[in-house]
Amino acid sequence: MATLSAQRKHKVTVVGSGNWGTTMAKLVAENVKEKPTLFEETVQMWVYEEDVTFSKDSKHYSGSDKPEKLSQLINQVHENIKYLPNITLPSNVVANPDLPSSCKDSTILIFVLPHQFIARSCSQLAGKILPYARAICCTKGVDVGEKGIRLMSETIGMTLNIYCGALSGANIASEIAQEKYSETTVAYDPPPMDSRNPTPSGSPNASQVDLINPSKPNPGPRSAHLTPLPAEYPPLSHENVRKLFHRPYFHVHMVSDVAGVSLGGALKNIIALAAGFVDGLGWGDNAKAAVMRVGILEMVKFGKAFFGESARTSTFTEESCGVADVVTSCMGGRNFRCAKMAIQRGKTIYEIEQTELNGQKLQGTSTAYEVNEFLKSQGMEDDFPLFTAVYNILEGNNKPEDIPNLIEKKH
Amino acid sequence: MATLSAQRKHKVTVVGSGNWGTTMAKLVAENVKEKPTLFEETVQMWVYEEDVTFSKDSKHYSGSDKPEKLSQLINQVHENIKYLPNITLPSNVVANPDLPSSCKDSTILIFVLPHQFIARSCSQLAGKILPYARAICCTKGVDVGEKGIRLMSETIGMTLNIYCGALSGANIASEIAQEKYSETTVAYDPPPMDSRNPTPSGSPNASQVDLINPSKPNPGPRSAHLTPLPAEYPPLSHENVRKLFHRPYFHVHMVSDVAGVSLGGALKNIIALAAGFVDGLGWGDNAKAAVMRVGILEMVKFGKAFFGESARTSTFTEESCGVADVVTSCMGGRNFRCAKMAIQRGKTIYEIEQTELNGQKLQGTSTAYEVNEFLKSQGMEDDFPLFTAVYNILEGNNKPEDIPNLIEKKH
Incomplete structure (x- = not known):
């Protein structure tokens, strides 16, 4: 019997675990827990693995200075002691040091990596994610050179062959982590697709695609290469994307202008x-x-x-x-x-x-x-x-x- | 023989001599001196007369504490020692304690009075100015009450039966007096008039005209009551109004939206x-x-x-x-x-x-x-x-x- 309610839920991964990445994981995890019909409860957070030791003034310090793995510590004490100390993370944030494993089966990938790691991480993920996943890039900056301008979201979208939006705003991470009031802008505007007749998925590669050049029209998101989100998932409408990010202390305004949001940052x-x-x-x-x-x-x-x-x-x-x-x-x-x-x-x-x-x-x-x-x-x-x-x-x-x-x- | 060049020049009065008024007089006087084909050299500045004494650290202090008239002092030492001390005024700023006399024969009246003195000063001037004079209001604020909103420029325009624009911006007077860089916005948009067939000048009075009320259309500038500027004067185009205010350290952007400029302030x-x-x-x-x-x-x-x-x-x-x-x-x-x-x-x-x-x-x-x-x-x-x-x-x-x-x- 046909049912109007979605049968599957969105699984979310935060790719990155620095100051801003951990802050995003915290707020997204708070939201998914409150919206169990839309999202799976666990939020994966990819952690670039490193050895850390507790500082002596940490509440977790036990007298030992033996180095431990950052990802393991996050999962034990629910705090990123290196990049976001003294902020307790919801227990549904799960740190994972393996990049492809952290993104496996996720329909929503939130990229919050330093600028210079975006391209490399996407190359490692290419071909290992759901073809119909969607991404949001929270890293500010664009790649500009003599040849043209490329947005971070374009690098992500083209390398992974998925649609990628952008989040940017007056967002000092430490203030948001402390739940002090702030606002942000999320640009999300996938091209219209006919989910009943998906076009065959090509595989453009960032290195093969021209940078945006004023002498050529902006290629923009190319629906011909995108795989539609299966109908069993709740649609990723502006309303539902907003629900993933909006908090009482973090007000989200949705727009469709990915270029403008990216350029501003x-x-x-x-x-x-x-x-x-x-x-x-x-x-x-x-x-x-x-x-x-x-x-x-x-x-x-x-x-x-x-x-x-x-x-x-x-x-x-x-x-x-x-x-x-x-x-x-x-x-x-x-x-x-x-x-x-x-x-x-x-x-x-x-x-x-x-x-x-x-x-x-x-x-x-x-x-x-x-x-x-x-x-x-x-x-x-x-x-x-x-x-x-x-x-x-x-x-x-x-x-x-x-x-x-x-x-x-x-x- | 007909000539294309204007035969008369604009005479300018600054109505007000506080911190902001004296600053405006200074910069306008600098401009009129540089544009002798458009403007008369002398800029009248109306001074609300009061007795003042030099402070002992003034460079003008002569050992006497005898009070003197502020207007006389300004004309002697070219400094408003009370409201804009330590700033030398151009010698073509002439302080005048008599309001109607200061505005006599002026085609451009620049109002820079405290909010609460605007209506009273305009009443004193009504009928004593050139019927074709134009005004610019540099006082921020609007009159708002249960009945509606009235802009300062409307109060001036309606009381004097002339067109009045507005100047407002990120303008801390003391910084501009010191010629530190800043910008401003001037709204100036008199209704189109046929100078060859001037309509008879009515005499609406501010107290007889309704406040702006959302249930009625905004009356706006009513060309039927305005007297056209005689053709012997240079036109008061955006370009020429800009020349009156723009300085290398005070950048002017001209617009037509008097309401917006006034509301912002x-x-x-x-x-x-x-x-x-x-x-x-x-x-x-x-x-x-x-x-x-x-x-x-x-x-x-x-x-x-x-x-x-x-x-x-x-x-x-x-x-x-x-x-x-x-x-x-x-x-x-x-x-x-x-x-x-x-x-x-x-x-x-x-x-x-x-x-x-x-x-x-x-x-x-x-x-x-x-x-x-x-x-x-x-x-x-x-x-x-x-x-x-x-x-x-x-x-x-x-x-x-x-x-x-x-x-x-x-x-």
Whole structure:
């Protein structure tokens, strides 16, 4: 007898277990437990295995300094003592050090890996996941080069031959882990598919597919290569995807603009550098707000120029992944702070990076260079005077004091 | 012989000489000097006369503590020692304590008075200005009550029977006086008029004209009552109005949306209170950015609900008078700081106001009450959950901790 209710439930894996990955696993696990008709209770979390020891002030410290496996510890004490200490995880988060095993039979893969590990992890997963799985990329950033722009979600989607959306917002992980109120934007918009007549699944490979190039139309998600979700599963509508992420302390707004959501999380770092430069000059809040506003409008223009109508103005001006993430990044983010310090101390930002960041690298500087290389290749540097000014300040061709003059004509 | 060049020049008066008024007089005077074909060189500045004495650390202090007239001192030392000390004014700023005399023969009146003096000053000027003068209101705020909303520019325009635009932005006066970079938005959009066939000038009076009421269409500028600018003057196009205000350190963006520009400067103070409340709870930058984003969207909705299509979304989301002014106000403005302090110290905002503001009043609290009274009268409190939450927190009906829950359904 036919039944209207779904017979299978979605199984969820979080691919990644750093600060942000563990935070996502925590909130997703809270949600799946509350929605047992939609989701299986266990949330797998892939852990890049390493040896860890408890610090002496951990409540779990037993006097032994013997190293233990991170994944085993997480499953024992329900805490990621290395990357999210002092936050208890729901017991339905299960750490798994084996990547293919952690994703086996999962219909929803949530990618929360550092930028540089995305491609490699996807290659290891290719062919070992459900063909009809769906992914959401929570890693910020895009791959930009002279040849074009590729979104993280595109790398994931093309390598695994599945649809991949994106989550981004004004989301400082530690605040969300503590259940302090925040918002986010989730872009999810798989192409329409006829589940009764699935087309044969081709197997495009990221390395064979051109980067997005303004001279060619954006390939976008290609429904011909996607396998429809079987009808026994609850549909992955905006409503159901929202249920996976929305918490009383983490408000989710669903949109369809994957390009805009992804670009916002990358380009905001260039704006944060600019805001840091003018703040370092002691120019005050008017100037900082002006740079933020001009930066948001350059984001809008960038989206339209290289992703056409699929990048919506409102994604940048109205969503958490746009205006709110710019605000947060320019209030106290790492790029803002280092840029400000560089100007105040009369040093280069690279000197500040070395002394202040414990070997970590600023995302803003590499994004500013990559975006500039791309804009140059398109002959469009002058159309993005703030992005171009940041590059030229980093290169020593301009001074922060030049910013008002450099952006005067265009904004 | 007919000539294409204008035979007369615009004469400019700045009505007001406080911190912001004196700053506007300074920058406008710098501009008119550089554009002698458009503007007369002298800029009149109306000064509310009072007795002042030099402070002992002023460079002008001569050992005498004898009080002198503020207007005379400004014209002697080219400095407003009381309201904008240590900033030298261009010598073409001429202080004038007589209101009608200061505006005589001026084609451009720039109003920069405290909110509560606007109506009275306009009454004193009625009938004593050029019938074809044009005004720009730089005072932030709107008059809101149970009966409706009236913009400052409407009060000015209706009382004087002239067209009045508006200037607003992320504009902390002291930073602009020091020529630190900032941006602003100028809304200027007089109705089309046929200067060859001027219609007889009626004389509507502010007290006879209804407040804007959602049940009636917005009266807007009524061309039938306006006197066209004589053709001997350079046209007051967006380009020429921009030339009056734009400086290398003060970037002007021209728009046509007077309602949006005016509402932004008023409603941002409610948002700043909300941002202060959540920041006072120690909720961090995610929460603060979320409240700002939600607030901007309530501004957009408010504009659309009560001013229709004339209030454009982009005025709030893309212009200095919208998003940038919200950012500045939520970074360090007075409403933000007092709201934050109230939560941190467990006091009411009125107690903080008394101890911290030297007898000055917060604009945000009165705006929050006025807007709530109006929304209540329209049965629309629930459509603006953040504005309503701020009112209810001020009233003690809600706690700041309730904000996420209160806004969850609508945003």
